[in-house]
Amino acid sequence: MSVSKLLPEGRVFAKDATARVVPPPPIYSTHPLRFLAIVTVIAILVPFLFGGDTYAIDLLNSALIHAMLVLGFYWCFTLGGRFTFGVFAVYAAGAYISVWAANQLGGFWAGLIVATLATAALGCLMQLLFARSSLIFFAIVTMAVGGLLLIVFREWTAFTGGYEGLSEIAVPSVFGFTLDSHDSIYYLVLGVLVLFLLATALFLRSPAARDLTMARDKGPVAAVAGLRPKHLQLVAFGVGSGMQGAAGSLYAHSTGYFSLEAFNIDVSLLVLLMLLLGGMNSMYGPVIGAVVLVYLPELLREVQDYADFVYGVAVLVIVVAFPSGIAGLRQTVERRLRHAGSQ
Known part of the structure; x- marks a missing residue:
């Protein structure tokens, strides 16, 4: 005993x-918190390597915003077990709601908070309405809901500007200091992303994470054990959607102009690819996948005629040969070496 x-x-x-x-x-x-601290310090120093190069800092901002999007998808899919194709619509909703709230309620921070809460509620609503759906049907439904939202955004020009876009966007500020430079926007986005990663690390070390894993993998058993699988998945999906909405908010306020063309189904496909490439089973997989797929096209500029082919082959090799992604590369290699040694 x-x-x-x-x-x-x-x-x-x-x-x-x-x-x-x-x-x-x-x-x-x-030691996830120790590792997160090290990664954060490195990320703080990275902009100094580019010597104020605006284009380089813009790429960094894009990588961080995409990392936030993928982290939200990680919460929805890896932790909550609910695959969604509606990331592009939640992303767009976060951007438009944030701009409206910032203009009506007093600035960027109001916009960010309202957008995060509103998109979290939107995610919870989708999960509630289609909780009994199979995984494939749920994915299709979220794509359909996303398409309907884009139609609403396209026609509601007073709110979104349609394809003409929005240009009257509140500039972020902290304690009275306006964040109107590329470097300052980078540190703002980095701060929010680190906060989300910290929350994820703390959650993964909590009993709630084990309950959610059981609810995701063994729903009926979890129910017999006294857990509420649907409630746990609802929370995970809501948190993930809120993170995606926050990414939309930061995207909107980090640029002086954006339009509906920035949000389409390709965003959802890219987010899925980033998670697969970075690693589905690690909270750092979203960050790794986002950085690689944002910078890989830039690295292939020298072979522009063959860039798409090289890009596709590189991603395919990593996804197929290393199903745990780049984040699980070491474990995959060690496992294969042990397997080879035992034969």
Whole structure:
């Protein structure tokens, strides 16, 4: 008979009569907050490497905003188990709602908060309405809802400007300091992304993450155990949608102009590819995938005639040969080496 002991640090060990110790789950054997701190410090120093190059900083901003989008998708799909093709519409909703709220309610921060809450509510509504749908049907429905939202945005020109776009966009500010430079926008986006990553890391080390995993993989068993699978997935989908809305808000306020052309189904496909490339099972997979796919076309400019072919082959090789993505590259190589050594 085994007895479980919960240590103050939150690590769980089990000891039986033979004094064998069962190791804690992998997430408790790592130091995600320490690693996040190191990554944050590196990210803070990165702009200095480009010496004020505006185009380079714009690429960095694009990578961070896409990373936020993919992190939201990670919450919806990897954690919540609900695949959605509606990322592009939630992204657009976050942008337009943020601009409206910023103009009506007193600035950028009001816009960011309202957009995040509104898109989180939109995600929860979709999950509630189609909670009983199969995974494939749910994905199709979210794409259809996204298409309907884009039609609304196209026709509601007083709110969105349609294809003519919006140019009267509030400039972000912090403690009275206007963030109107590319560098300052970078640090703003980085700060929000790090906050979301921190929240994700803390969640993954909490009992709620284990409950959500059980609800995602073993729904009926979770229900028998007293959990509420649909409620847990609702929260995960709402959080992920809110992050996507925040990405839309930051995109809108980081540019002086944007239009409906920036939001289409290609955004959802790109987000899916970024997650697969970076790694579905790591909270850093979204960041890695976003950075790689934003910068890869730039690196292939020297072979522009063959860029699409090289781009496609490179992504295909990584996705097929390393299904855990770049974030799981080390574990994949170690596993294959152990397998080869055992033969």
